[in-house]
Amino acid sequence: MKFAHIADVHLGREQFNQPFRYNDYLKVFREAIEKSVNERVDFILIAGDLFHVSRPSPRTIRDAVEVLELPMKKDIPVFAIEGNHDKTIRETSVFDLLEHLGLLHTVGLRREPGKGEFIRSKKLSENRYLVWGQVGDVEIYGLRHHTRWQLIRNDGAVNVLKALFKGRKGILMLHQAVDYLAKDTPYQDAFDLKLSELPDGFSYYALGHIHVHRVAEPSQTGLSGPIVYPGSLERTEVREASHIIRYSSRDRKPKVIDNRDGPKGFYIVEDFQPEFIEVDARPFYSVRVEGESKAELRKKVEEAASLIPKDALAVITLEGTIKGGVSLAEFNDLLKDSGLRYYTFRSRVVGEAVLSKERLSEEELFTDWERELLLHLRVPPKEFSEGLTEFVSWLMERYKKGIPKNTPKKAAEVQKGGEKEETWEKGDEKPKAVKGPTKEEKPKPTEEKVPKKSKPVPKPKNPSSLDAWLRRGKP
Template sequence: MKFAHIADVHLGLSRRIVNTREEDVARNFEEAIRKSLSEGVDFILIAGDLFDSSRPTPQTLRQAVRVLDLAREAGVPVFAIEGNHDRTHRKSSAYALLEDLGLIHLVGIRGESVENEYLRSEPRDDAYLVYGKVGDVTIKGMKYQNAPWFKRNDLKDIFRPDGKSILMLHQGIEETIKDVESQYSVGELALSQIPEGFAYYAFGHIHTNYFTNVGKAYLVYPGSVERTSAKEYSRKVLIDEFGKFQVFRGKPKGFVIAEWSDEEGIFVPSFRHLKTRRFYSIKARSMPLGLLRDVLRKVSSELKVGAEDVVKVTVEVEKTSNLDFIKSLFPTEFIDVEQRVVLREERIAGVEGVSLEDFFSKEEIAVLAALFEEEPDIEALVPAVLREFSVKEPEENEEKEKPEPQKGRKKEEPKEKSGEEGEGRKKKPDRKGSVTLDAFLKGGRV
C-alpha cells in the first residue's frame, strides 16, 4: 500500500513582488499530483491549506478542479482536511463543492453521517466522525483548530487507531516549531497530546519539510509545494556591519510518498523534490552606503541571481535613506527593498546602558518581537497572549470596589470653606485601578 502526502498548496496565492505566484503554485500542485500518479499511489492526502483563502476566486477553483480531476480519472481517491487558511465556519465551503463534484473526500467531525465507497461514519455526541477507508487502511483527521480548542478537547478521546491507521491534522506542534525555522512562533498542541498507535501522522501547517516520531511511527510535515514568502528562502544571506557575509541554504520544496513496511509495521515516508522559483532573503546590518553597495554587488554575483528569481533585501539604517540603488545591483524585476531604522547603542560615561529587559518581561518582549515580524501571524499569537497576560481574578480577601447606587442618591451639600485659603482641604487620593504599562500588559493592577 502506498500513498502521497501533500500539504500547504495555497492555490490562489498572490504576492506583491511577483504577480505570477498563482501560476507557480498551480503548476507545482499539478506536478505533485502527476508524480504521485506515476508512482502508482493507492490514494492521496491533502493535509490542509489547499487554498490560500476560504473564499477562492473562480479562477482558483478552476485550477483545483482541473488538477484534482487527474486523480479522479486515474481512479485514485483524494482525502482532505481544511487548514487555517481555507477553513470556514459557514455551512458549505470550497471543499464541500469539490466533494460534491467527486474530486475529494472530506474527513473530520461533521454534522451528518456519510457512507460511500471511501467514507465511513461513527457517531460522536451530536455529530459524526467521518473517516476514509481504502482497503485495510483507515484515514482519520479533522480541520485546523486553535489552541484553546485543545484545552477543552482531548485528541486521545476522539481519535483511536484501528489497524493500518493514519491520523491527518493541520496543526503546529510546540516541539516541532522549536526545531525548524517556522513562519509561526507558537504551536497549538504538544507531542504528548497526540494519540499513539497510528501507523503514520500526516501533518500540514508548517511549510518546512520535517520528520519526527510518535512512538515508532513517523509524524511528517511535507512542507509547502512552493515558496510562499522570503522566510522560505532558497538562500539566506546575513551581512554584518563590517561587510562580511554568510550564506545559508534553505530547505527544498515538495511532497512525500509513504509506503507500507511489513517489517516495521508502519508507513515509511520518502521525500520528493519539486522545482520552485528561487527566493533570496538578504539582511544587512547598518553600515556606510558605499560599503553596502560593494557588498551587495558581491552577494548578487555569488548567488548568481537570475531574471526570474525573487530577492528580498532588508537593511538596518540609523536614519531613513535612499536605497533605490540596491535594485540596480540585482538582475531581476522581482525585488523588494525594506529599511528598518535602528538606534545606535551608545553609552554615556558613568551611565549604564539601558535594555528592553529593564522595561518589559521576557514574555512581553517575545510578543512584541513577533508583532514586528515581516508577516506576523496574529491568530497564532492569541494563545500566547491569553496564556501569559490573562487578567487575574481578585483574591478572596481582596476588597472589591462597589459602585454607589445612582437612584435616590441625595445630592451632597457643599462644605463650608475654612477661613484660610487651602486650609482644611484634603489632598485628592490617586485614582484607584491606575495601571502602569508593564502591569497593563500583564493584566494586573498596581
C-alpha cells in the same frame, strides 16, 4: 500501500502582490499531484491550507478543479482537512463543492455522515459524525485546524484529540504545530500541541501548518508512527529561501549558502516510510548586506545581486550602523536593470549605536491573557473575527473566575454601567449597597472559587466530556 502527503499549498496566493506568484503556487501544486499520480499512489492526503483563503476566487477554484481531476480520472481518492487559512464557520465551503464534484473527501467531524466508496462514518451525537477514509485496510482520520484551547482544555485534563481518536489506528491528519518539530519555525513559542498530547496508536501522523519539511521518527518521540510535515509547496516567507547570501562589512566577497529549509516538496509514503519528493519552486534569495556607509551598501548590493539568477526572487536586508540611517527609496532604483523577477529591500540599519540591554522574556513583559491576545493578533485578519469570538469567550471565563463569590452585588453594579464603577475606582466612599472587598481581601482567581453559571465547561476525566465539547457546536 503507497500514498502521497501534501500540505500547505496556499493556492490563490499572490505573494508580494505579484500576479506571477499565483502561477508559481499553482505550478508546484500541479507538479506534486502529477508526480503522485505517476507514482501510482493508492491515495493522496492534503493536510490543510489547500487554499490561501477560505473563499477562493472563481479562478482559483477552477484551477484547483483542473488539477484535482488528474487523480480522479485515475480513481485515486484525495482526502483533505481544512487548515487555519481555508477553514470556515459557514455551513458550506469550497471543500463541499469539491467533494460534491467527487474531487476530494473531507475527513473529520461533520454534521452529516459522509458518502462514497472510500468513506466511513460514525454517529457521535446529534448532528455530529466522525467521518474517515478507508482504502484497503488503511483508515485515514483527521480533524481540521483548531486553536490550542479548543483541543486542550482545563489545563490539559481534557484532550479532545485523545478522546476523539481513542483506539483508532492508521493515519491521523492534523493541521497543527507540534512543539517537538517547531524549533526554528514561527511556531517555536506558539505551538498548538505538545508531543505528549498527540494520540498514540497511529502508524503515520500526516501533519500540516509548519511550512518547512520535518520528520520525527518513532525512535525519537516514542509514538507508534512518524510525525511528518511536508512543508509548503512554494516559499511562503524569507526563512524558506532557497539560498542565503551573506555579505558582512568585513567580507571582500559575498558568500552564497544553500538554505537547510530551502528544498520544497511533499512525501511519497510506502509502508509508512516517508520519502521526500522535491518540486521545482522558484529560486528565492535571502540577501543580507552589511556596510558602514550608504556607498558601501550600494556597492555590495550590486555585487550580491550579480550572483542571483534572473528568474529568482530576492529579499535584501540592509544592515549596519550608519549615521543618519538610510531610506529604502535610495536603494529601489539600484536593481531595476538587474533582470531579477522580483526584489524588495528591508532595512535593519540603525542611525546610531544602541547599547544592548538585557532582554526580558515574554513572561516578564506580559500577563497570561496579554500573551494570549498577542497570539491572536498574529493570525491573518480574515480569520480574526472567528478567533476573536473564541478569545472573548475565553476572556469572559477568566473574568468570571476573578469575581469573588461573596460579592454578587458588586458584579451586578459593575454590569449596570460605568458610573458606579467609576465612582468606586476614584477612591470616593463606596456606595452603601455595595459590600465590595478591599483590594487586599480580593481573592486571587483560582480554579476552586469559580462560580460557574452559564456554559458548562467539560469536566476532567468525565467520559461525557467529548459530548459536552461537541454540543458546544465547534467541530
